Amino acid sequence: MSERVENRTAGQAPATKAQRRLAAQLAEKKAAEARRRRQSMLGAAAGVLAVVALVGGLVWLNSGDDDKPATATSASPSAPVEPAAPPAPELPAGTDPALKTKPTVQAGSGDLKKLTVTTLVKGTGPAVKAGQTITTNYVGVFYKDGKQFDASWDNGQPATFQIGVGQVIKGWDQGLVGVPVGSRVQLDLPADLAYGNDASGGRPAGPLRFVVDVLAAQ
Structure with a gap:
């Protein structure tokens, strides 16, 4: 209910x-x-x-x-730039201005049998002595054809070394002693006073001709 x-x-x-x-x-x-x-x-x-x-x-x-910085668009290739000529060497007072210019070296003639020293410009400085350290500019060519194989002018810096003590080839040791500072001389060297007749290792073989400027000696 x-x-x-x-x-x-x-x-x-x-x-x-x-x-x-x-x-x-x-x-x-x-x-x-x-x-x-x-x-x-x-x-x-x-x-x-x-x-x-x-x-x-x-x-x-x-x-x-x-x-990010925008990448620079590469410039279009231009013609190759010729290397600048090396600066003319500083010369002692009274030195012939000809020594500021690289000489032109011609081939020799005939059969070279002995060292020949030819004065091209006579300097007014003291004569070079064996054992001194000298500073030079030079051009080296093959005696028979005049083809250049070396030149301090192209390297942009003169060569400095002791003379008469075996640091350089015999033709230089014998041919530069006694040369007045400020001179330009031509050295004609038979092979036995240069690098010999063996061209191995890239050495200039046979008789050679050098034109050497003696810039300083001390």
Whole structure:
């Protein structure tokens, strides 16, 4: 009697087991659907964040490139530049101005059998002594054809060495001792007073001719 009064008071019919089971299934279905919607929304949000991060990274990289200095465009190739001629050597006061210019050396003639010293410009300084350190400019050519093989003028710096003590070839040791400072002399050397007749190692073989300017001695 009391149950009927309570049900009528609530305005509801008593629920059966089948109804309760159906209601539970519906509730579980709604919960599963809600979970799927949340996962879908989260996945979409993650995708948006990934795109934003990628775009931001590209913008950052491009902004970094803007800070880099632009690479200069390489200039078009030009004609090769001829090397500058070496400066004229400083000469002692009173030295003949001819010693400021590289001499032109011609080939010799005939069969050279002994050392020959020819004065081209006579200096006014003291005579060179054995054991002194002298400073020279020189041009060396092959005696037979006049082809140059060496020249201090082309190296841009005079040669300095001790004379008469075996530091240089015999023809120089013998031919330059006694020459006044400021002189230009021509030395014609047979092979035995130069480098011999063996051209191995790139040495100039055979008789040679040198034109030597004696710039200083001390």
